[in-house]
Amino acid sequence: MTRFRLLLVLSCLAVVGGVLADPAAANDRITAQGVAMSPSANCTYGDIQVTYDASDVARQAVTFTSEDGTTLDSFETNAYQQTYSGLEYILSETTTPAAAGTRLGVHVVIGTTPPQAATSAEFFVLYRCDGMANEYGGANEQLYTCYGDYGSCPATAVEAIAMMQSTTTTAAPASTSTTTGAPPATPATPVQANPAFTG
Numbered sequence: 001m002t003r004f005r006l007l008l009v010l011s012c013l014a015v016v017g018g019v020l021a022d023p024a025a026a027n028d029r030i031t032a033q034g035v036a037m038s039p040s041a042n043c044t045y046g047d048i049q050v051t052y053d054a055s056d057v058a059r060q061a062v063t064f065t066s067e068d069g070t071t072l073d074s075f076e077t078n079a080y081q082q083t084y085s086g087l088e089y090i091l092s093e094t095t096t097p098a099a100a101g102t103r104l105g106v107h108v109v110i111g112t113t114p115p116q117a118a119t120s121a122e123f124f125v126l127y128r129c130d131g132m133a134n135e136y137g138g139a140n141e142q143l144y145t146c147y148g149d150y151g152s153c154p155a156t157a158v159e160a161i162a163m164m165q166s167t168t169t170t171a172a173p174a175s176t177s178t179t180t181g182a183p184p185a186t187p188a189t190p191v192q193a194n195p196a197f198t199g
Contacts, residue, residue: 030054030111032121032147038089039135041127043099046073046092046106050123050147053085057120059113064092065156067103072096079110090123100131103143105157109150120150126160 031053038047046064057079064073072094080088090108098104104127111120124146132138144160146153154160 027118027121027149029056029119030121032123032149035108035123035125035145035147037125037127037140037142037145040091040133041106041129041140042097042133042138043102043104043129043131044094044097045133046094046104048090048106048108048123048125049087050090050108050110051087052110052121052123054079054081054110054121055083057082057084057111059109059111060090061109061113061115062090062092063107063155064094065105065107065158066098067105067157067161069156069158072098072104076113097131098129100129102129103127103157103161104129105154105160107153107155111150115150117149117151121148122150122153122155123147124153124155124160126154126157126164 032050033053034049034051036049038049040047059076060079061076062074063071065071073092075092090106092106106125108123109115109120110123115122124144125142126144128141128143130138130140134140144164146160154163
């Protein structure tokens with residue numbers, strides 16, 4: 001009888017422990033809902049729009065990269081708000097603009113530091129840049145987007161280009177990603193993440 005009780009207790013502890021420590025548990029802090037290139041993006045400004053629903057998030061990390069592997073801008077800051085639902089404009093800027101026609105990537109992680117799939121979401125946009133923003137008549141072209149739990153998307157322009165080339169004949173990843181032309185217009189109230197860039 002004692003062995004049966006001990007086995008039952010150990011079995012219950014294993015089940016509870018597995019539930020509490022499950023690394024694949026659902027992300028209950030932030031749900032990524034969409035991403036697109038902003039009309040203000042160009043070869044200097046890696047501006048994108050991210051849509052998400054979050055509670056209890058703390059940090060936001062942004063990396064702006066070029067197809068040649070150069071990091072054009074990178075920073076980490078406080079999240080816009082700990083609890084937020086809607087569209088946020090993510091602004092990044094380089095002091096050494098890329099040449100027109102260069103493919104650029106913007107990667108954003110919102111959640112905790114360090115990021116984890118259960119506590120953070122990520123967003124990525126790859127676009128071919130122009131010297132002028134689309135809102136002023138430029139010809140920036142969105143090439144690829146991805147959003148989902150942290151670990152779902154490429155983190156640099158180089159990774160996204162390689163992924164696009166390798167997935168032309170393979171199944172799509174579990175994240176939500178698209179290869180598109182110009183993004184649809186999305187009317188929204190601009191929200192600027194810290195730090196504020198003044199040009």
